[in-house]
Amino acid sequence: MSISEESRNRVNLNVDVRHLARVEGHGNIKVRVVDGQVVEARWDIVETPRFFEVMLKDKHYTAAGILTARICGICSIGHCLASVRATEDAFGVTIPEAAAKLRLLAKHGETLQSHVLHLFFLAAPDFLGLPSAIPLKDVNPEAFALAARLKGLANRVCDVVAGRTTHPVSIQVGGMAKMPDVQTLLELKAGLERGCRDLDAAIELFRTMEIPDFVRETEFVSLKGEREYAFIGGRLLSTDGVERPEASYRVMTNEYVTEENTSKWCKLSRESFAVGALARINNNYHRLHPKARAAAVPFDLAPINHNPFMNNVAQLVECVHVVYDSLRLVDELIGTGPAPIMAEVTPRAGQGVGAVEVPRGILYHDYEYDDQGRVVRANCVIPTTQNNANIHFDLKALAEQFATEGMTDEKLELLCSMLVRAYDPCISCSVH
Amino acid sequence: MDHLRIEKKLPRVAVFDFTGCEGCELQLANKEETLGAFLSAIDVVHFREVSSAEGDDYDVALVDGAISRPDEVERLKAIRQQAKVLVAMGSCACFGGVNRLKNAYDLQEANREVYGDCPKETMPTQAVKHFVAVDLEVPGCPVNKDEIERVVQHLVWDLPLCTFAYPVCLQCKQRFTVCRFDMGELCLGPITRAGCNAPCPAGGLGCWGCRGPAKNPNYQEFFALVKEKGFTERELHDRLGFFGGFEDLL
Ligand code: SF4
Ligand code: SF4
Ligand code: SF4
Numbered sequence: 001m002s003i004s005e006e007s008r009n010r011v012n013l014n015v016d017v018r019h020l021a022r023v024e025g026h027g028n029i030k031v032r033v034v035d036g037q038v039v040e041a042r043w044d045i046v047e048t049p050r051f052f053e054v055m056l057k058d059k060h061y062t063a064a065g066i067l068t069a070r071i072c073g074i075c076s077i078g079h080c081l082a083s084v085r086a087t088e089d090a091f092g093v094t095i096p097e098a099a100a101k102l103r104l105l106a107k108h109g110e111t112l113q114s115h116v117l118h119l120f121f122l123a124a125p126d127f128l129g130l131p132s133a134i135p136l137k138d139v140n141p142e143a144f145a146l147a148a149r150l151k152g153l154a155n156r157v158c159d160v161v162a163g164r165t166t167h168p169v170s171i172q173v174g175g176m177a178k179m180p181d182v183q184t185l186l187e188l189k190a191g192l193e194r195g196c197r198d199l200d201a202a203i204e205l206f207r208t209m210e211i212p213d214f215v216r217e218t219e220f221v222s223l224k225g226e227r228e229y230a231f232i233g234g235r236l237l238s239t240d241g242v243e244r245p246e247a248s249y250r251v252m253t254n255e256y257v258t259e260e261n262t263s264k265w266c267k268l269s270r271e272s273f274a275v276g277a278l279a280r281i282n283n284n285y286h287r288l289h290p291k292a293r294a295a296a297v298p299f300d301l302a303p304i305n306h307n308p309f310m311n312n313v314a315q316l317v318e319c320v321h322v323v324y325d326s327l328r329l330v331d332e333l334i335g336t337g338p339a340p341i342m343a344e345v346t347p348r349a350g351q352g353v354g355a356v357e358v359p360r361g362i363l364y365h366d367y368e369y370d371d372q373g374r375v376v377r378a379n380c381v382i383p384t385t386q387n388n389a390n391i392h393f394d395l396k397a398l399a400e401q402f403a404t405e406g407m408t409d410e411k412l413e414l415l416c417s418m419l420v421r422a423y424d425p426c427i428s429c430s431v432h
Numbered sequence: 433m434d435h436l437r438i439e440k441k442l443p444r445v446a447v448f449d450f451t452g453c454e455g456c457e458l459q460l461a462n463k464e465e466t467l468g469a470f471l472s473a474i475d476v477v478h479f480r481e482v483s484s485a486e487g488d489d490y491d492v493a494l495v496d497g498a499i500s501r502p503d504e505v506e507r508l509k510a511i512r513q514q515a516k517v518l519v520a521m522g523s524c525a526c527f528g529g530v531n532r533l534k535n536a537y538d539l540q541e542a543n544r545e546v547y548g549d550c551p552k553e554t555m556p557t558q559a560v561k562h563f564v565a566v567d568l569e570v571p572g573c574p575v576n577k578d579e580i581e582r583v584v585q586h587l588v589w590d591l592p593l594c595t596f597a598y599p600v601c602l603q604c605k606q607r608f609t610v611c612r613f614d615m616g617e618l619c620l621g622p623i624t625r626a627g628c629n630a631p632c633p634a635g636g637l638g639c640w641g642c643r644g645p646a647k648n649p650n651y652q653e654f655f656a657l658v659k660e661k662g663f664t665e666r667e668l669h670d671r672l673g674f675f676g677g678f679e680d681l682l
Contacts, residue, residue, distance in 0.1 A: 021484035024454055048451045048501045049552050054542040055533040060670060066640060067674075070530045073455020073574065121461065121482055132483030134476055137468050144468065152464030163635020165462070166455040166574045170635040177636025257547050417484075429453075 025427020275361025644677025
């Protein structure tokens, strides 16, 4: 036995985190290393189930989006968008072009809001050695102000376009219920321009962030960006080469139930796969705004990147993309002037699917309607549900790599927590 | 720190989440222009969603989410024992919220449908007040940050805490919003408690009553109006039952 093997054999570690902090919802991490061997490495979801698919039954189509927004307080706009898209698919409705632009703008607002919240408030404290971002307001007031400004901008985009940041009101079946006036759009434009400068500062700030050196080969699933960096609808793509139409989402997800978890697990070509910002960039890097691609360079983020901790960087890069793309959309909306934003909607019996890239990855809603426009059957597949198995297997690989001499319970706990946080899991979502 | 020689209390605040979407908690991080001042007025000792610090010496517990599993009841009771002031934050905590909609279905069957052969523990969803005494109720789905700020001002500086007696319509009118009834849509604004500043009608959606009833609403007249405008019993029923605030009417 070599000296290194011998010393490894003396490594005993124990990580037991109940209700991990700085993630949305309730999950537990458990890792045990005995004599250098990883004997247990688990990620378990213990969130209370809410049964949204059951609650959706008999609901009128006008209520489905309002109800499903409540699956998640952070990505309520994404849920509402997937919901109305599924319904429009079932009823054969095509929404007006201006409405599609407004929806994408609202989506961008949500992406920015969620990523900023995650990067500054949930992930950054680990890199700074703080328990939360609250002390940041005294330790680094500029960074706190920067985060608050960017989050404020994101909320403003959502408020103006969707009527509210949490639980939108203007996104309705057939299109949008409201078009912001030109004055408001001009103000938004000024805010976005300032946002571009703020993001430069944010990139500087995060450049010092140390990304743990860890790689596990993974399959990544997202929408396929055919004409643009895709957020709403279209074909589905995996880095292992699987490609399917939106309606075949079940082939891409293969949900199954496990004993210990209230969230389901998913798989595709391997035992697990990943969705989220890193998956989107891995699949659609060349469709990113040039400014976003430039932002990725100093972090060495290029496809296909297999380090899950890089999801933090991927989110930062997406912030750049959505702010620049929002500027484009606002300009186009100002240029178009008054345009129809709501299509005629006639309910009919049928089934429809809506796929939307929410901050944490691809989300699917699938509804079947009766001829009165009431839901007969519903199915929602949540990004974190798709990520849970991957997090679980990542934890094992992470423990195997880092269970070496000098590792302590505290250090390993931090690494494991950071890994889970890098996925930005939305647990209550995954247990809808 | 003294302000005008008034000694400032720094209430130790803890935030706890139960069954819900955590959207109410998220509102605490909103209103960027006052966020710094807001966080300086309180001492956040426990807020799992944003902090890994875990204190249990709090005076004020902000509770969001409804109660839908036996272990949640236990956790809630322990919080009640510790907290001097327990605030139910949001429609889920105050009325059960949308999560109550599942109570209309057979839970065993619901479980089978979602989880197949691996059923998960669950029970009918209830409001927080069903299990413990609640000192302050802040309804809304989500809560309005302004209202949370007023609660904090009340706790820190003893400012009187006003609750809105009048309905959403008053705030809606103040925004010059075109009435949804005039657009041929249903709206619960006339009977719902104000305080949200009527964002839904302004965004093109009739009120769904997330804040529960106003003080002594004129139900009779409202139901007559709804009927006269041609809405069905079922439409009205769907809406009144949505957030749980009008439970007594159903
Ligand atoms: S009241 Fe609404 S926003 Fe608050 S937790 Fe419940 S569903 Fe979410
Ligand atoms: S839209 Fe609703 S809240 Fe506004 S005035 Fe009309 S009934 Fe009242
Ligand atoms: S308008 Fe009605 S549904 Fe909208 S926030 Fe106010 S009370 Fe809630």
